[in-house]
Amino acid sequence: MLAPKFDADGLVTCVATDATSGDLLMVAHMNAEALKRTVETGEAWYFSRSRKALWRKGESSGHGQRVVEMRVDCDQDAVWIKVEQQGPGACHTGRRSCFYRVVPLRQQGAVALQFRDAEKTFNPADTYGNSG
């Protein structure tokens, strides 16, 4: 049975990948209510740690996520959703994926990130307006 192991803050980690390309889109969190709504509706709901609020992905941007498949890991503290990303992207910076920077490996000291697949697919100012 589904018996999520929520952390001290009442959250599990959620990994969202693109159901078509397989690319990692974003990593976020779900509390019990977000998980329940996602299971019941097949639309991705999350819990924002910064805003301390439940949110349906796309409620302000219009870029919702239809869940094609959900999986849970061995110890049930993480879920994986394969989604149909609606609209041009998942990231609030205006990109398809939140993971648009590479960390170069096998080096020491300060690490300069490298942009990769970082083209903007939408203008966040237009999408989110003044609410950021």
Added chain:
Amino acid sequence: MLAPKFDADGLVTCVATDATSGDLLMVAHMNAEALKRTVETGEAWYFSRSRKALWRKGESSGHGQRVVEMRVDCDQDAVWIKVEQQGPGACHTGRRSCFYRVVPLRQQGAVALQFRDAEKTFNPADTYGNSG
């Protein structure tokens, strides 16, 4: 620059996918030292929340992970590593991936999980011995 945003426990989330198939293998955590060692060596190091210990993936199982590419997300509280998984699998239950159970969607109440891609690829008792 790489400037990870560690949580209150000093951790970032790490998502490991198979560099060849793209499949999600596991979700774990890294503290500053684990992240530093992963960047420097190109081998996956994690921090176990349950054991409160740094560990190199494969140090007890032999099933290490060579990192092909590392990325960081927009707010730098999650990293994504694409890995060459050594040996038959990443999951301590004896499977290739930790995500071997599907959560059926669009239903209410108690949810029965469904096994998917759940065949055992190794015997954990043989691999980990009495240490579990």
